[in-house]
Amino acid sequence: MLGGYVGKVLRVDLSNEKIRVEDLNMEWARKYIGGRGLATKYYVEITKDAKIDPLDERNALIFATGPLTGTPAPSASRYMVVTKGFLNGAIAGSNSGGFFGPELKFAGFDMVIIEGKAKSPKYLYINNGKAELRDAKHLWGKDTHETTEMLHKELKDDKVEVACIGPAGENLVRFSAVINDKHRAAGRTGVGAVMGSKKLKAIAVRGTGKVTIAKKDEFTNVLKDKLKKIKENPVTSQGLPTYGTAVLVNIINTQGLYPTKNFQYGQWEHANELSGESMSEKYLIKNKACFACPIACGRVTKLDGLDSEGPEYESLWTMSADLGIADFKKVIEANYYCDKYGLDTISFGGTLAAAMELYEKGYISKKELDGLDLTWGNADTLVKATELVAFRKGFGNKLAEGSYRLAESYGHPEFSMSAKKQELPAYDPRGAYGHALEYATSNRGGCHVRGYMISPEILGIPEKLDPLKVEGKGAYTKMFQDLTAVIDSSGICLFTSFALGADDYRDLLNVVTGFDYTTEEMMLAGERIWNLERLYDLQAGFTGKDDTLPPRMLREPMPDGPNKGSVVPLEKLLSDYYAARGWTPDGVPKEEKLKSLQL
Amino acid sequence: MKVQYFATLRKITGKQEEEISAKNVDELLRKILEEYGEPFRNALYDKDGFRKGVIILKNGKNILYLKNLETELSDSDTVSIFPPVAGG
Numbered sequence: 001m002l003g004g005y006v007g008k009v010l011r012v013d014l015s016n017e018k019i020r021v022e023d024l025n026m027e028w029a030r031k032y033i034g035g036r037g038l039a040t041k042y043y044v045e046i047t048k049d050a051k052i053d054p055l056d057e058r059n060a061l062i063f064a065t066g067p068l069t070g071t072p073a074p075s076a077s078r079y080m081v082v083t084k085g086f087l088n089g090a091i092a093g094s095n096s097g098g099f100f101g102p103e104l105k106f107a108g109f110d111m112v113i114i115e116g117k118a119k120s121p122k123y124l125y126i127n128n129g130k131a132e133l134r135d136a137k138h139l140w141g142k143d144t145h146e147t148t149e150m151l152h153k154e155l156k157d158d159k160v161e162v163a164c165i166g167p168a169g170e171n172l173v174r175f176s177a178v179i180n181d182k183h184r185a186a187g188r189t190g191v192g193a194v195m196g197s198k199k200l201k202a203i204a205v206r207g208t209g210k211v212t213i214a215k216k217d218e219f220t221n222v223l224k225d226k227l228k229k230i231k232e233n234p235v236t237s238q239g240l241p242t243y244g245t246a247v248l249v250n251i252i253n254t255q256g257l258y259p260t261k262n263f264q265y266g267q268w269e270h271a272n273e274l275s276g277e278s279m280s281e282k283y284l285i286k287n288k289a290c291f292a293c294p295i296a297c298g299r300v301t302k303l304d305g306l307d308s309e310g311p312e313y314e315s316l317w318t319m320s321a322d323l324g325i326a327d328f329k330k331v332i333e334a335n336y337y338c339d340k341y342g343l344d345t346i347s348f349g350g351t352l353a354a355a356m357e358l359y360e361k362g363y364i365s366k367k368e369l370d371g372l373d374l375t376w377g378n379a380d381t382l383v384k385a386t387e388l389v390a391f392r393k394g395f396g397n398k399l400a401e402g403s404y405r406l407a408e409s410y411g412h413p414e415f416s417m418s419a420k421k422q423e424l425p426a427y428d429p430r431g432a433y434g435h436a437l438e439y440a441t442s443n444r445g446g447c448h449v450r451g452y453m454i455s456p457e458i459l460g461i462p463e464k465l466d467p468l469k470v471e472g473k474g475a476y477t478k479m480f481q482d483l484t485a486v487i488d489s490s491g492i493c494l495f496t497s498f499a500l501g502a503d504d505y506r507d508l509l510n511v512v513t514g515f516d517y518t519t520e521e522m523m524l525a526g527e528r529i530w531n532l533e534r535l536y537d538l539q540a541g542f543t544g545k546d547d548t549l550p551p552r553m554l555r556e557p558m559p560d561g562p563n564k565g566s567v568v569p570l571e572k573l574l575s576d577y578y579a580a581r582g583w584t585p586d587g588v589p590k591e592e593k594l595k596s597l598q599l
Numbered sequence: 600m601k602v603q604y605f606a607t608l609r610k611i612t613g614k615q616e617e618e619i620s621a622k623n624v625d626e627l628l629r630k631i632l633e634e635y636g637e638p639f640r641n642a643l644y645d646k647d648g649f650r651k652g653v654i655i656l657k658n659g660k661n662i663l664y665l666k667n668l669e670t671e672l673s674d675s676d677t678v679s680i681f682p683p684v685a686g687g
């Protein structure tokens with residue numbers, strides 16, 4: 001018996017207001033697992049032309065769970081949003097936790113594929129195998145919290161799970177997010193704007209079904225074993241639950257790769273004041289877990305009447321050190337508004353940081369700012385900018401285009417700290433060369449969670465690698481990227497990987513699905529997914545030349561801290577990486593590689 | 600030298616940092632373990648030695664790439680000690 005998959009795909013044609021249900025392609029499921037991988041396979045088969053504009057109605061938007069989503073497997077909470085991203089036109093996959101993904105499975109669907117564009121605002125209501133498009137004019141203009149609450153009221157059911165866009169998605173902000181559970185974001189790459197362009201305000205889903213487990217008898221023991229590993233691992237049993245992801249602030253700062261003021265420096269004097277340790281002392285009310293998660297890294301924070309969650313490490317950094325803002329309260333407030341308006345925090349902060357540097361260097365003049373003060377460290381500007389960007393008001397309209405387009409419009413794209421036009425997260429690559437490679441090669445643009453080399457290079461998990469060594473980083477990064485593709489596709493949270501390894505994921509996948517993956521076959525599926533995404537990006541117009549980093553990382557030696565003097569030796573790193581991938585020196589997968597991956 | 604504690608080590612020691620003198624990392628750790636006993640030992644070691652992910656830095660540099668436990672220390676140095684932590 002097969003398990004894990006519900007076996008059904010919901011196809012929604014917004015242009016013609018037609019809905020139909022299809023059987024899941026199980027042959028593809030075996031090869032692409034689910035979630036990110038399987039949705040990408042569906043995406044490329046459906047949206048044949050990779051060159052279309054992301055806002056073209058032919059751009060499909062897919063919400064996909066994995067086979068483990070909604071099972072009792074640890075942290076099996078995830079769903080992916082896959083589409084062509086509005087921020088950079090690369091294949092976008094944004095991952096989110098909470099409860100939306102599991103609910104979709106309980107309602108009877110592995111995946112929802114949205115095509116076309118609605119003539120007027122709609123929301124999709126899915127209830128136990130049935131689905132309908134409903135009018136959403138009354139929701140248009142509302143923020144993500146209001147939308148969620150209004151849908152709960154309207155559907156007379158608080159248990160309905162809502163994934164929606166806020167004003168940012170409606171106003172086509174390049175880095176707008178899809179938000180579920182009010183505070184969980186499929187944040188990166190501008191998937192919110194794609195949803196906004198389709199005039200789809202929300203997906204509301206309710207289900208009471210269960211996910212079948214193929215090998216029930218074995219499942220209990222496998223689950224016990226994996227939970228034990230998570231419980232015995234100090235990271236997943238103590239560090240993350242006690243301090244959340246922001247526990248990283250001090251460790252990254254002390255090791256000199258905490259990007260400060262738009263990556264001009266690698267250490268920030270206020271890091272300890274705005275760290276995970278100080279957040280849990282001053283603002284934390286309780287932890288919050290996603291579905292079936294024993295780790296519970298989520299933070300419920302309280303501040304002057306705002307019931308907020310987070311900020312997570314990346315969000316905390318991008319709105320503090322990256323802008324030189326040492327006001328914790330304002331950072332929590334801005335983070336709250338990012339969730340409410342539906343903005344990706346990393347790109348939001350990264351864009352503001354670029355604007356502040358352009359202002360400091362005199363490229364942006366005071367005159368055009370309508371009183372907005374772009375001086376480093378201005379906390380009021382941070383909060384104000386969330387609204388200006390989400391509604392594209394005043395200078396916010398320029399910020400809403402993201403740092404690359406903003407900096408380019410002033411003739412200085414070099415001040416955008418991005419890769420493939422997506423803003424870099426909270427690690428200066430001059431302090432970790434494998435991570436530099438991950439930034440440069442991530443298929444969705446500047447991103448840390450497609451092959452988190454910080455883990456071995458800085459945190460020493462699963463083993464310690466010298467962060468400033470080049471040798472071996474190509475193969476290691478490839479291995480991490482392939483494994484991450486597996487994890488993202490299975491529907492489990494990436495944070496489990498601090499305690500679990502490839503064989504553990506294989507065990508979980510096998511008992512849940514009934515497949516008999518060997519670790520090699522499973523890793524090959526990860527590699528297949530990576531190459532499929534790469535092929536899409538190449539067809540969309542990217543080349544090996546786009547596998548690069550901002551000039552600052554390549555030419556400006558780190559000015560301070562333990563990495564003083566370092567620049568990223570990207571050329572050498574890339575040639576090792578391409579070789580490990582079986583790609584040409586230009587970064588194109590070779591024929592024999594594609595054959596071996598059955599692509 | 601200045602010794603900084605992070606994450607759960609702050610709860611165990613009740614401090615963010617303190618001044619301790621030692622000629623190398625080995626001696627420093629012995630002094631700290633003497634002071635804070637089992638909870639500190641548990642946070643840093645399992646039966647095979649250092650737990651995976653324990654990080655000790657001298658002036659921001661991992662001692663693994665210096666002389667490990669033999670890394671010399673002087674009064675002007677800062678030593679930072681982290682239990683295994685991660686995030687992302």
Ligand code: SF4
Pocket residue numbers: 075076077097098288289290291293294295296297298493494495496
């Ligand atoms: S580890 Fe954190 S993000 Fe991952 S599933 Fe658990 S609570 Fe959610």
